[in-house]
Amino acid sequence: MAAEDGTAQEYVPQKKNKEPTETEKRRKKIVPGSLMKAEIRPGGGDARPSDGDQVIYHCTVRTLAGVVVESTRSEYGGKGTPIRQVLGKSKMLLGLLEGLPTMLRGEVAMFKMKPQMHYSEEDCPVSPPSSFPRDDELHFEIEMIDFSKVKVVSDDLGVIKKVIDEGQGWESPREPYEVKAWISAKTGDDKVILSPKQGEPYFFTIGKSEVPKGLEMGIGTMTREEKAVIYVTNQYLTESPLMSVVGLEEVQFEVELIHFTQVRDMLGDGRLIKRRLRDGKGEFPMDCPLQDSLLRIHYKGMLLNEEKTVFIDTRIDNDGQPLEFSSGEGLVPEGFEMCARLMLPGEVALVTCPPDYAYDKFTRPANVPEGAHIEWEIELLGFEMPKDWTGLDFQGVMDEAEKIRTTGNRLFKEGKFELAKAKYEKVLREFNHVNPQDDEEGKVFLNTRNLLNLNVAACHLKSGECRKSIETCNKVLEANPAHVKALYRRGMAYMEVGDFEEARSDFEMMLKVDKSSEPDATAALKKLKQKQQDVEKKARRQFKGLFDKKPGEIADAGTDDRGEEQSTSENQKNDDQEDSNGTDTEDVEDVANEPREGLFSRLWPTGRRLFSALGLRRCAIL
Structure with a gap:
């Protein structure tokens, strides 16, 4: 409703009531006088613990008559190990949850608690020890040993890290990085397990269980030169060859992370490994070489x-x-380029490479035997980014497009279809930002874009991705339904996937829209007919006699007429890749020579083997 003065009233959204936390709900149940504190020994400083802080304290519980009920101190029958908890995260008695944040470091205080402030609290998250006087008013003597900010590494608080000295950089080690660190360790009651800085630093690989799981998890949050204490409870103290800690209740590891080597498993199977020997300059991956960058590299x-x-x-x-090459053009072995493109300028890396990513599929140096595993030591001196098309006029854009398309054609001829496709698709992406200014530019632009799409379709077809080839041809045919080359390429793709009627429709459309395409269309229709005949003959051979018997008669399953003359397939007509002037850059063979079998014919051999395994060589037509 409008205000009386005619001005619009501003809408003010109502604040939603925030749902109270479990801690807040528990604190609302505190009754005045149910928790009393008396200072026994003053603490130091003025800092007090807050939510998120780890608190370490000794606790002795007594009855009002002074009888010790339980204690962490060894002189009262305890283990001598102080309690370690994280405020706001650990399960705690309500009296301690309220009382600990009032203490100073080193302070000793006595908390007098009514039963509802300790184990008699309704829905208390902590179970009382056996024979504990949960319904009695008790004294809790607390010595606040220390508190500090920590990083919770595991949600169950089994691994917690306290930073002593901050490290350098942002990167932390992860699987399968190689780590070098000084490590010492002691139990919760200060018994030394591993002496600090004696002998050599520890060297291990993340992910290989060479150190206890909890220690590995904690180190995985550290940066270079960081020093930290990692608290690990027994469920994370797993067996390891470098240190024996199994069976201990808790271990405090003091770690100084000297160095770690970035290790990348490039293929995920351990065959192509990149180890960074020297850090580069810049931010990863923003400052790494992109596709089409010019790299300068020294390597051994x-x-x-x-x-x-x-x-x-x-x-x-x-x-x-140094070696200079443009990325994405297949000018160096695939494994070499994969690793080089993940390097920063100035970085030195050691690469171990299997034969199929080294020289078995690349021009092999005379002194490298076939099937050789290779190790390259690579230093990326620098690189030049690909040319920015922003600000280029139309002719400049088309010139750059032609250079990249020509490279794509070369890669296609070399059988590197994925690399070729990447080149064509790069230009198509750039074309999304091109706006021709007149009809002549529009015609050139449209023709070039169509040719690039058809080249992408050819790459899909050669890679066996016929459905993607069809989809790409559709982009051209949506703009020009009479595009002969697109009809031909889509028809060939339809034929390869067994959609014979769609293929026939495309080839017949070629004859209607362009008489000059008659030789290509006629040859394609002839090939289509031959493929259909091959499929039908194969099906007849497999099911011959199976369905032409009268009810009750027996037919041999899977008999084959050996005397039938095998059909000879026509020589495959070469597929064409588009050039900028509409001619073909090369003749390429069809993706597959074998006709695509129907579903029944593909399933029958499996069924026949099953019948044979069951001893059923013949079946009756009922």
Whole structure:
């Protein structure tokens, strides 16, 4: 409703009532006089613990008559190990939850608690020890040993880290990084297990269970040169070859992280491994080489044999000149480029590479045997980013597009279809920001975009992704339903997946829209007919006699007429890849020579083997 003065009233959203936390709900139940505190020994400083702080304290519980009920102190029958909890996260008695935040470091205080402030609280989260006088008013003597901010590593508070000295950088070690660290350890009652800085630092690999699980989890949150105490409870004190801590209740590890080596399992199977020997400059991955960057690299190549035979060193064999290459163009072995593109300028990495990602599928140096495992030591000196198309005029854009498309054509001819597709798709992405200014530019732009889409479709077809090839051809045909090359390529893709009617429709449409395409369309229709005949003949051979018997008669399952003449398939017509002027850059063979079998014919051999296993060689037509 409008205000009386005619001005609009501003809408003020109502604040939602915040749901109280469990701690707040518990504190509301406190009755005045149910918790009393008396200071026995003053503490130091003025800081007090708050939520999120780890508190370490000794606790002795007595009756009002002075009889000790339980204690953490050894002189009163306890284990001598202080209690360690995190305020706001650990399950605690209500009296301690309210009383501990009032204490100073080193303070000793006596808390007098009514039963509802300790174990007689309704829905108390802590179970009382056996024979504990839960219904009595008790004295809790608390010595606040220490408190500090901590990082909770595991949700169950089994692993907690307290930072002593901050580290450098942002990166923390993770699987399968290699770690070098000084480590000492003691139990909760200060019994030394591992002496500090005696002998050599520990060296281990994250993820290989070489140190207890909790210690590994804590180190996984540290940065270089950080020093921290990692508190680990027994469920995370797993067996490890480097230190024996199984069976202990709790261990405090003091860790100084000297260094860690970034290790990347590039394939996820342990075959292609990149180890960073020297850090680079910049932020990962923003400052790494992108696709189409020009990289400058010094590298040394070695055979992974006993002698570590060096077969190339650019600092020696290349007159001291570094290797320069553009990424994404297949100019270096695949494993080499995969690792180089994850490096920062100035970084040095050691790469171990299997043969299929080294030189078995690349031009092999004369002194590298076939099937050789390779180790490269790579230093990324620097790189140039790909050219920014922003600000280019239309002709400049088309010139850059032509350069990249030409590279894609070369990669296609070399059989590197994924790399070729990446080049074509890069240009298509850039074309999303191009706006032709007149009809002539619009015509050139549309033709080039269509050719690029058809080249992408050709890459999909060669990679066996026929459905994607069809989808890409559809992009061209949506704008121009009479595009002959798109009809032809889509028809070939339809034929490969067994959609013969759709393929026939595309080939027949070619004849209607462009008489000059008659030779290609006629040959395609002939090939289509042959494929259909091959599929039908194969089906007839597999099911011959199975369904032409009268009820009750027996037919052989899966008999094959060996005397039937095998059909000869027509020589495969070469598929075409588009060039900028509409001609073909190369003739390429069809993706598959074998006709696609129908569902029944594909399932029958499996069924026949099943019948044979059951001893059923013949079946009756009922």
